[in-house]
Amino acid sequence: MERPKNQILAIFGASGDLAKRKLMPSLYELFSRGMMPEKFAVLGVSRTNFDDESFRKYAGENIRSFLKDKEPDSEILDSFLSRVFYLCIDTLNEDSYFRLREKFVEIREKTEIPDNILFDLATPPDMYRIIPRALKKAGLNKSKEGGFRRIIVEKPFGFDLESSQDINSELLKIFEENEILRIDHYLGKETVQNILVLRFANGIFESLWNRNFIDSVEIRASETLGVENRGGYYDGAGALRDMVQSHLLQLMAFVAMEAPATFDSESIRDEIAKVLRSLKPLSDSDIKADVIRAQYLGYAREKGVSENSSTETYVAMKFFIENWRWGGVPFYIITGKAMPEKTSEIAIRFKAAPQKLFKGQCCGSSCNSLTIRIYPDESISLMFGLKVPGAGFEVRQVNMDFNYKSISPKRLPDAYERLLLDAMLGDNTLFARNDSQSYSWKFVEPILNFWRMEGRENLHVYEKGVFPPVFKELRDADVCKIEPTES
Ligand SMILES: NC(=O)C1=CN([C@@H]2O[C@H](COP(=O)(O)OP(=O)(O)OC[C@H]3O[C@@H](n4cnc5c(N)ncnc54)[C@H](OP(=O)(O)O)[C@@H]3O)[C@@H](O)[C@H]2O)C=CC1
Ligand SMILES: O=C1O[C@H](COP(=O)(O)O)[C@@H](O)[C@H](O)[C@H]1O
Secondary structure (H helix, E strand, C coil), rough: CCCCEEEEEEECCCCHHHHHHHHHHHHHHHHCCCCCCCCCCCCCCCCCCCCHHHHHHHHHHHHHHHHHCCCCCHHHHHHCCCCCCEEEECCCHHHHHHHHHHHHHHHHHHHHCCCEEEEEEEECCCCCHHHHHHHHHHHCCCCCCCCCCCEEECCCCCHHHEEEEEHHHHHHCCCCHHHEECHHHHHHCCCHHHHHHHCCCCCHHHHHCCCCCCCCCCEEEEECCCHHHHHHHHCCCCHHHHHHHHHHHHHHHHHHHHCCCCCHHHHHHHHHHHHCCCCCCCCHHHHHEEEEEEEEEEEEHHCCCCCCCCCCEEEEEEECEEECCCCCCCCEEECCCCCCEEEEEEEEECCCCCCCCCCEEECCCCCCCHHHHHCCCCCCEEEEECCCCCCCEEEEEEEEEEEEHHHHCCCCCHHHHHHHHHHCCCCCCCCHHHHHHHHHHHHHHHHHHHHHHHCCCEEEEEEECCCCCCCCHHHHHHCCCCCCCCC
């Protein structure tokens, strides 16, 4: 396994929630598995008043609390924390970035790390212009010693097409496109990456993976939690921006893209962009018929949410991809908060056999579907009809399951572990490219505009924990959810 080059990782917003719950535990985990660079430093940068020592203590406590499924080893943790530093500056003030420059010099003198820096903007999005500009002013955006610069940007990447393009063009004045890593944590999930391997390492699936054999594709990501303490952000975003524009359209692209010419970052990202560009634009009448939005009861009383909010906490939509592979195949995306269960999965439903020879029941009209499950368990199930034992010829749907636990008892890495490692390695395959971001904004923007015009009209409400309205054809496809067979 290739190890990243020696470098400093500078995390802006180091005092925040993302750094605490995801970034620091993931970096510790990479360190404990020997996957961090031989020489590295993690520099937290925020306004909160820490110094190196107090930040180490804070980071250590967070790693202990948020590390997934295990306790950190004290010795390894101490060794990791000895490489952690902190700088308290007013990140809004460009002049304070000269102090950041000095801190880099100080760390490099202590650690002998070359002039390689990965910046991570774990801050509110309005800092995505301020920080890069200030880095440029302090001469930190380019190395004068032949080292590298990279910058990770968290989502939301803009608010609409225009704002995302504005942020992009600002960033592109300061960093090169291949230095900008727009993170989408869904692409760091093991099963999501496996979609590419499942499709392109196996002849059997790819030959069926088109409009001739596939009846529909459904991507579903439901959560039981409401907006919790993120009402202020969420009320300005809603489910369409928060989940569909980013994560779920990227998942759709993995399912629908053509095979890349070679397995390298640009070929893969070319195919992702191509499929997002082929999304059939939705007219007002399509939106009326094919996009359902809803809000859970009590949402408007959440902290940070406006009283008359028309923000959707649930969206179900049907759309098409206009290309030779997918013409006429409906794609569905369903996502929401405060739903009955937490699940993330992709169901590829195949067309029914041409003749119904047997009695018995399969889900919907066809016996065949492939479910790629991301949560709760990371697994893949293929469904087909088989004979019920005994007299006659009655069909029953059964599933053939692959569960990650069966090939490796090891824990699956958190998405951030994979993505931070790739960022340190400079591999941007699993990061969203500028053009694909724009295509997905172009696709969702007419919906946002239409809803703005409608206000609360046609906004459904649902009780927390009760499934909101969904398309009739999906209810039919779900009529007999198969329970896993008992062993
Ligand atoms: N939390 C999560 O699970 C996820 C978060 N994200 C994204 O990551 C980014 C960070 O999120 P999160 O950690 O939750 O946010 P928090 O508000 O918890 O943390 C952000 C940090 O940014 C710092 N900051 C710097 N400048 C400002 C400023 N002008 N105003 C406010 N804070 C500032 C703050 O530190 P200080 O005051 O010390 O300067 C604060 O600790 C956001 O863009 C978010 O959308 C994406 C996916 C998941
Ligand atoms: O980015 C986000 O994702 C989470 C859901 O992520 P998951 O890995 O738990 O499926 C969502 O809750 C949040 O609103 C959104 O900003």
